[in-house]
Amino acid sequence: MTELQSALLLRRQLAELNKNPVEGFSAGLIDDNDLYRWEVLIIGPPDTLYEGGVFKAHLTFPKDYPLRPPKMKFITEIWHPNVDKNGDVFISILHEPGEDKYGYEKPEERWLPIHTVETIMISVISMLADPNGDSPANVDAAKEWREDRNGEFKRKVARCVRKSQETAFE
Template sequence: MNPQSQGSLLLKSQLRSLTKNPVDGFSAGLVDDEDIYKWEIMVMGPPDTLYEGGFFKCHMTFPKEYPLRPPKLKFVSDVWHPNVHEDGEVCISILHEPGEDKWGYEKASERWLPIHTVETIMISVISMLSDPNDESPANIDAAKEWRTQPDVFKKKVQRCVRRSQEAAFD
């Protein structure tokens, strides 16, 4: 079996499982029923966080080499967060290419491993929303505000939550 069909079978299985047994905090489906490699995910802002009440849409795009290489995850909704690039791309260790980190910041075991699933990725994203890592930020301005101007940071996040709610109910 070629790796591409192995990846698509794995993704079909994960989608079936998430449809039958939804996981708290997010829902997942395909952007286009003909393309198993592009998913649309709705993340519910975790309770007791600044993001609570938000409905944040993202796209997860899988490489043809999945599960040997990680997918890319990008918020379509505005999200102000230290670990989300301004263009919406999520920056967390498990989405980084497998192997050693050339800067020595992450251990290989913290990076992408083929055992990760959409569920484990999304649980990490929900955890990231609950507890930002400002040590290696993707969005330096958000990390700086998070540390030095929490009230300003909170207002920006509240605006994102409000916008996400409006978009979800349009």
């Protein structure tokens, strides 16, 4: 996959998302001259603690995309077991392809070149609705999610949702 092919693929995915938006998120380029850096706005999924939130994140694609996955980082503060305290997202489909050296994930759960921005975002929205507490990036959030979901965890998420609404369109 050449850089040109990679750029063309990203341009095609962006055009497709603009033509046929997918419910739950919107995507665009951070800088019109850089196809490898995207900004996404994720709407907190209905019937979850994140409902009503508007969370901004960045996707940074490698030059050999789709052979390797992009990195995803929330810019908006978010309290979630699978998002570390810096905002980096840790979910299976964003992990490098192939065998998991820890034996936790099957190769087919990890990055595959068939994934698109749409499939990544659907996975992230699903992650918001249903965190994976077995493999946390934020151990404190995972502990609260397991032990005090309707107390401290819920309060912290509610604060992030309110803050996201205040800063969504800055």
